[in-house]
Each structure stands twice: as C-alpha cells, then as structure tokens.
Amino acid sequence: MTFINYDGPKKKLSAAPSVHESAVLHNCYVGEWTAIGARSRLNEVVFGDYSYCVDEVQINYAEIGKFCSIASHVCINPGNHPMWRVTQHHATYRRASYGFAEQDDADFFDWRRSHKVTIGHDVWIGHGATIMPGVSIGTGAVIGSGAVVTKDVDPYTIVAGVPAKLIRERFSREAADRLIEIAWWDWPRETLQALQLRSCK
Incomplete structure (x- = not known):
C-alpha cells in the first residue's frame, strides 16, 4: 500500500x-x-x-x-432569528422572497448588524x-x-x-499588557521582515 x-x-x-x-x-x-x-x-x-x-x-x-x-x-x-415575533421564520423579514412585500425588513437586518x-x-x-x-x-x-x-x-x-x-x-498579565502596548501587528512591513517575526523568549 x-x-x-x-x-x-x-x-x-x-x-x-x-x-x-x-x-x-x-x-x-x-x-x-x-x-x-x-x-x-x-x-x-x-x-x-x-x-x-x-x-x-x-x-x-x-x-x-x-x-x-x-x-x-x-x-x-x-x-x-426574531424570537419575539409570532413566528421566527424567514418569511417575517425576507418578505420579498415569499411575496409578502416588495422589500425585505430593513430594520431586522439593522438589528443583526448592531x-x-x-x-x-x-x-x-x-x-x-x-x-x-x-x-x-x-x-x-x-x-x-x-x-x-x-x-x-x-x-x-x-x-x-x-x-x-x-x-x-x-x-503573565504583565507580559500580555506589554504585548498590547508594543502593538507589533501595527509595525511596518519592513520592520516585520527585518525581525522575521521571531518568537520572543
């Protein structure tokens, strides 16, 4: 094999x-x-x-x-899904797909976005x-x-x-706070390349 x-x-x-x-x-x-x-x-x-x-x-x-x-x-x-409504089904907010309205429920999708x-x-x-x-x-x-x-x-x-x-x-909390403080993820690519993102020891 x-x-x-x-x-x-x-x-x-x-x-x-x-x-x-x-x-x-x-x-x-x-x-x-x-x-x-x-x-x-x-x-x-x-x-x-x-x-x-x-x-x-x-x-x-x-x-x-x-x-x-x-x-x-x-x-x-x-x-x-809208648990506060009589039905939680798509039909209450994807209304156009089901022919219940010409447009979907924009307020519902704004709620999801929030x-x-x-x-x-x-x-x-x-x-x-x-x-x-x-x-x-x-x-x-x-x-x-x-x-x-x-x-x-x-x-x-x-x-x-x-x-x-x-x-x-x-x-440790001190080490974590220090990493957040230096914010290496925002360093320019040239710096990251020079350091090759070596692990910290």
Whole structure:
C-alpha cells in the first residue's frame, strides 16, 4: 500500500488578497497579505492584514483584526432569528422572497448588524468553533476547536468548551499588557521582515 501526501499548491501570498474562486464575499473589506479559503462566505466583514481563514468558514457582520488564524468550518456571528415575533421564520423579514412585500425588513437586518462580532489581533480560532453575535474577543486569544463562545474573551487567554470557559492565560498579565502596548501587528512591513517575526523568549 502506498501513501501519498498532498498539501495542495503552495500559493505565495502578496499584498493583494488571495480569495478562493468558490468563496463569496458581500460588502467586505479585505486587507493585504490575506487569504480566504474555499467555499467561505463573508457578509459585511472587515478582515485585517495578514489574517486568513481556511475552507468553509462563515462570517457575518464582524471586524477581524490583523494576523488572525481562522480554521475550517468556523462560524462567526451566525444569524439570529426574531424570537419575539409570532413566528421566527424567514418569511417575517425576507418578505420579498415569499411575496409578502416588495422589500425585505430593513430594520431586522439593522438589528443583526448592531450585534457585530469584534475580534482583536493575532487571534487563533480552532476548527468548528462558533462565535455568537455581539461577542468581543481580545487580542492574542485562543478559541478551542468546537467551542461555542457566548461571552467576551479577554486578551491572551485560552477558552474552550460549550459554552466556552477560561482554560488558562497564555502569558503573565504583565507580559500580555506589554504585548498590547508594543502593538507589533501595527509595525511596518519592513520592520516585520527585518525581525522575521521571531518568537520572543
């Protein structure tokens, strides 16, 4: 029996965003040195420089910082339904599709937009995690695979589980505060290139 390892083509990134041909982006800003994986769907998203998402990621109404790593099958800000209405069905807000009105319910979609997700810089979100509407994730945080994040996550902490709970802090509070203070993610590319983003020891 022969085993073959195939990682796919190693695409060299550039300042121009790399968006897979099967990905769908609607009203998004995508920064430099970024990559959007196959069959991903982004709706009204700001996607920071050097960040990437792998295949089949869904992101709605969100701001993603720089240098974020988003694994496959992550869902950020899944759509909420109107639980206060007699029915929660699409027909109450996607009215035009059902012939109930000429236009959809703009107020409902504004309500969804008002619960955007905010993700800091250098955040790692593991495979299959879900980030619920209105959540803020601090810089340097790690979200475990399969986690369901229902509350804000502090910078440089690791959370996991359903619902997600604190596992531990990545660094001492002093070290985390210092990293936030130097804000290396905002350094010019020339500086990052010169340092080659070596790990701090």
